[in-house]
Structure formats: structure tokens, C-alpha cells
Amino acid sequence: MTGRNKWISLGVLAVLIALLPLFFPSGYYYRVGALIFVNALSVVGLVILIGYAGQISLGHAGFAGIGAYACALAPEHLGLHPALALVLGAVVSGVMAALIGKPILRLKGYYLAVATLGFGILVSMVLTNERALTGGPDGMNVADLGLRSLLRDMGWRLSGGEFWYMICGVVLLVGAWLALNLFDSPSGRAMRALHGSEVAASTVGVDVPRQKLRAFVISAVYASVAGSLLALQNGYITPDVAGFMHSVEMVTMAVLGGVGSVLGATFGAAILTLLPQVLTVFAEYEQLVLGLVMVLVMIFLPQGLLPSIARRLKGRDE
């Protein structure tokens, strides 16, 4: 990817975020949009881990859970402002990722998958079982960010949907920009080199464990911030955010859109977020369709939707 491509990706993303509301028939769509951006943010993190560095995680919902519950617990028990709680959650997630990443990133393939899966399940189990603190499976309320009322006092009236659409859109743009910067940085090159072959990368001087750990920590912070934003915009959070199925959804979104690209990740997040909304009419068939989409895309478009479509289009031009 060249520098020009980076700005094209970011430009497309920015234009989409800015112009989509023109086509929204009702306020409800702002909510869905904000949800897509939040999901896309955690998926961009996974693009760094899976797409750049070639490592897998089936436990990233655990970090989303840490971020979400940081925003729920810290304002109540530590008196922190929710925005600072988001930062605290990101720091805790990063430190946690560094601590567990060190031993488990030595593992490969399925072994890494089960180790990360174990971590994710442990987090969701703690959130579910520590009823006194987290309210258990019923979840708990999350304090308001307070920014919207501040804007209102300054004379800028926004609905909840519009406000979160903007916030999440901007955070996603920043996240995408950072991820695209990383791609061409020395670290990004090292990650992609070890993706190709760890032995080859280490012979040319790449510190393989260090770069893997870096990718893992960065992706954990992305997931954590996404979890925090989700908690803040819903005003309510349950342990499902850290559940195994959420981890699976995140990885599926990443691979569905095309795991190498930030735009693809957003695309995958959009599709998998919209699918249940569209399917509510056929609630009975929701699982069936979701599963079929996962299987069929992986079989017929193994590169993911966006790269496969792009190649199809290019082929037609020639």
C-alpha cells in the first residue's frame, strides 16, 4: 500500500461517514450507524493482529468487556469522569494484553486460538459471576458522558443518535488513520514480515516476539475503546459484550470484509451489524442465515468481500 492509497482509504471512509446521514429516513439509523462504527473500530484492531501480524485471537471480546466495564465501574467507584474511565480501560486492557500476550504468543494456530479463547471466557466469567460489583448477567447502568449536555449549553442541540454517530465516526476515522500509518511504519513492515515467515523475519533482524506482542497490545486497546464507546452510548452493559460469540463475531467481521484492509474491516463490520437488523423480520431464521453467510463467504470469497469484489472489478476493466 502506498501513501496515496492510504489517503484514498481514509477519504472514502470520511466521505461515507459524512454523507450517509443524508440518506437516513429516521433517527434510528444514526443508532445503527454508530453501532457499525464501534464494531468497525474493534475490527480495525483485529486487522492489525490478524491481517498485519498473522496472529489469531478468539478472545478479543474480553478486552471489549474490560473497556465497557471500566466505563461502568470507574465513574461509580473511583469517581472518575467517564471519558477518563475510557482511558483507564484502554490502559488496563493494554497492560493485560502485554502480560498474557508474552507467554501465549509463543503459541501458534489452534493453540493460540484456544489460549486467547480461554482468556476471553475467563473475563466474561468474572463479569458474570461477580454480581456484587457488576450486577451479574443482568448487567449494569453506565453513567452519561456529559458531553452532549455541554454541547447543548453551547447552543448545539443534537439527538442521542446524532451525537454518538459523530463521536463514533470520528474515533473510527482516527483509529483507521493510526492503523494505516502503522502499515508502512517499520513496525508494520516487521509485523507483515513475520506474518510471511517467522524464521525468515527473525533472520533479517525482526524481533518476532516483540512485534507480535505489539500487535496484540494495540489490537487489545482498539477493542477496549470500542467496548467503552458501546457502553457509553447504550448507557447499559451486560457481560455478553465479553462473550465467546462476540469474539467470534469480531473475527468474522474482520475476515468477512477482507482481513488485510482497514476499509474491508469497516465493510465487514457494516454487513454483520446490519444483518440482524434486516433479519429481525425473520427472527426464527436469523441464526441459520448468519451461519450460512459465514460459511459461504469463506468458501467462495476466501480473501473477504471487499478484495474479491475489487479484483472482479479490476478484471473487468482490463
Place this chain on the structure above:
Amino acid sequence: MDALLQFLFSGLTVGAVYALVALGFTIIYNASDVVNFAQGEFVMLGGMITVFTYQAGLPLPLAAVVAILVTSALGVALNKLAIEPARGAPVVSLIIITIGASIVIRGATQLIFDKQLHRFPSFSGDDPIHVLGATILPQSLWVIGGALAVFVGLWVFFTRTLTGKAVLATANNRVAAQLVGINTGWVMTLSFGLSAAIGAFAGVLVTPITLVGYDVGVALALKGFAAAMLGGMGNPKGALVGGLLLGCFEALTAGYLSSQYKEAVAFIVILAVLFVMPQGLFGSKSTERV
């Protein structure tokens, strides 16, 4: 002491089910290098189909055979429809495919049958047997015995029969196996059919104790996966020992520490084993080719 024995009995019962799921994982992993996350759904299908054919009036043994055969056929279909077309795909894609397949199976089951919990009668009554001050259900003996029988059967199959050796050869090197005349496509079909049948068998055995519903497969797949990893992926002995150990860890934790965190300890143990022995208890060391 009585309590300890009691916990071990229940641990061995649950562990035997984990072991059967892990053995199913092992067969497919050996033949194709795929970890089949839909393995837990086979257990669920074994239980559910037996329940409904039994309610339709079939005698229990016949209902169980029908369930195992149907599930086995579904396993073969899973291979033909979803795994074979994606051969050579990266690990992430294969994980998503099998998880996707498990979601499809769950969704279809819930449509075809229902969302309730079901059971059918135990094979030899429900009167607990007293052993050294502890009690064990006759059905538990069926489950433990079933797991041991399957393990011995597989051991004989893999070491004493030509077909079993063909499966191992395919696992070792697909191209080389083809060169010496092994029909690797048939080996794959066999592996998925056998693995699904073992899963369904586990479902038939355990349903009278734990009940069955359309969504019991996920937890079983995760535990079975963990058990297989604990023992060392691809090793039948590891699958058996890993499953039984995991079951006992859970039962002891539930008994002495906290029933809420019994599953947590299982995953902590697995993480610890992977840290110390990244290849599992019985796995062999592998090297990377450039």
C-alpha cells in the same frame, strides 16, 4: 474422603463426555488438520434426534441408532459441503467455517425441533449404586464405559487396521499418502462420519443425566477442544486423559472452591499447561519449515 470420591465420580462422568468430544476432534484433526468447532453440535444432535424419534414411538435402542446414523451422515455432508471446498484455506477461515456450520446446525435444530430441554429414560434405571460411601448413577457407568470402549476401538482401528493406518498416513502427508495409493478423499469422508458418530454416541449416553437442548453444543465443543489441547492435539490417548482430567478438575473445583468458577479453573489449567508445555501433555514437538 466420601465427598472426594463423590466429586471424582461426577468428574469422571462429565470428563468421559469431554473425552468423547475430544476424540471426535482428534480424528478430524488427524485426517485434515481442521479443528471442527461443530463437534459439540454432533453431541447435541445425537441427543435431540434420539429424543424425538423415541417420542415418535421407536424403541430407545433403535432411536439411538437412527440418531447416530443421521448425525454421521450430517458429518459427511459437512465435510463435502463446507470443508472440502475450502481446502488449503488459512486457519482463521477454517475456524470461521466450522463455527458458521455450528451456528447453522443450531439454527436448523431450533426450527425443526424446538427450544426446550429434553431427556429420555436411563438405560438401566435411576437407582444409584453405592460404592465406598459414595454413589454413582448406572447411567454414569454407561458414559464412562462408552468413552473407554470408543477409545479402545479407535486405538485398535489406528494401529491394527489398514484403513486406520491410511488415516494416519493421510494426516502425516496427504500427497505422499496419495502417491502410495490411499484414497484421501475417502479417508476424509470416513473421518468426518466416524467423528460425528462418536459425538452423537456421546449425546445418546449423556442425555439421561444432563438433558439436551438445541444450544448445549457450544459449551461442549469448547470443553472438548480444551481437553484435546490439554492432552495434545491429534493424540487419542491425550484426548482421553485430557477429557477425564478436565472433568475431574471441574468437579473438584465445584466441590471444594466455587461452583460458579468451576469452568474458569478448567481454562486456567489449560492456559498453565500451554505455557509450560506448548504441545500439550502428550503432543510431539514440531518444527517450522521456511
